[in-house]
Amino acid sequence: GESVGLHLPTLSVQEGDNSIINCAYSNSASDYFIWYKQESGKGPQFIIDIRSNMDKRQGQRVTVLLNKTVKHLSLQIAATQPGDSAVYFCAENSGAGGYNKLIFGAGTRLAVHP
Amino acid sequence: DTAVSQTPKYLVTQMGNDKSIKCEQNLGHDTMYWYKQDSKKFLKIMFSYNNKELIINETVPNRFSPKSPDKAHLNLHINSLELGDSAVYFCASSQIYGESTIYFGEGSWLTVV
Numbered sequence: 001g002e003s004v005g006l007h008l009p010t011l012s013v014q015e016g017d018n019s020i021i022n023c024a025y026s027n028s029a030s031d032y033f034i035w036y037k038q039e040s041g042k043g044p045q046f047i048i049d050i051r052s053n054m055d056k057r058q059g060q061r062v063t064v065l066l067n068k069t070v071k072h073l074s075l076q077i078a079a080t081q082p083g084d085s086a087v088y089f090c091a092e093n094s095g096a097g098g099y100n101k102l103i104f105g106a107g108t109r110l111a112v113h114p
Numbered sequence: 115d116t117a118v119s120q121t122p123k124y125l126v127t128q129m130g131n132d133k134s135i136k137c138e139q140n141l142g143h144d145t146m147y148w149y150k151q152d153s154k155k156f157l158k159i160m161f162s163y164n165n166k167e168l169i170i171n172e173t174v175p176n177r178f179s180p181k182s183p184d185k186a187h188l189n190l191h192i193n194s195l196e197l198g199d200s201a202v203y204f205c206a207s208s209q210i211y212g213e214s215t216i217y218f219g220e221g222s223w224l225t226v227v
Contacts (some may be wrong), residue, residue, distance in 0.1 A: 028143060042221070043204050044157070044218045045218070046216070046217065049215065056206070087155055099162065100145060100162070102157075102216055104158070106154075106156060
């Protein structure tokens with residue numbers, strides 16, 4: 001069946017360090033992946049996405065890597081800041097007929113310490 | 115300007131009651147969704163509507179009835195509330211087809227006592 005999961009439920013980092021959040025997915029047919037950030041008391045916020053025809057995509061301080069061979073996705077945050085503290089979700093779009101249907105992973109809590 | 119707005123933000127109600135959560139998006143999107151987030155932060159899709167038409171129904175109990183009066187609104191009505199319905203419900207919207215960003219509202223915290 002479809003599933004998207006995360007290896008680490010909690011990640012603690014020092015401010016200024018780089019953070020890496022990992023995600024495994026099981027549906028090899030998924031062709032679009034998204035990372036969301038959810039701050040306490042708020043809704044998930046889009047961070048970055050990647051299509052299956054790419055293996056790397058960069059944004060501002062964030063990079064997503066996709067390894068289709070092992071069905072693994074990662075989010076790298078450079079120079080982590082206190083404002084990055086949140087729960088991060090990976091999601092795969094598995095909608096049939098072209099419609100969106102996001103399957104979310106369990107989430108990783110990122111705690112940034114000064 | 116809030117892109118996806120939902121009300122109420124907090125709702126505490128007794129078992130057996132009927133309640134509604136309203137959602138509106140001003141992004142001009144064709145598709146709207148309801149997601150449920152449980153106490154362990156797990157997010158799961160419930161419904162998806164495209165231009166007022168139901169696309170996805172993830173075997174949600176029929177006590178849950180979404181209604182879309184127009185493509186900018188998707189309301190969620192819940193009958194005979196149960197303790198297990200306590201969760202955060204997120205409304206979201208996107209363009210019609212895949213590989214487009216899904217934007218979420220701020221959530222509605224439902225507590226059934």
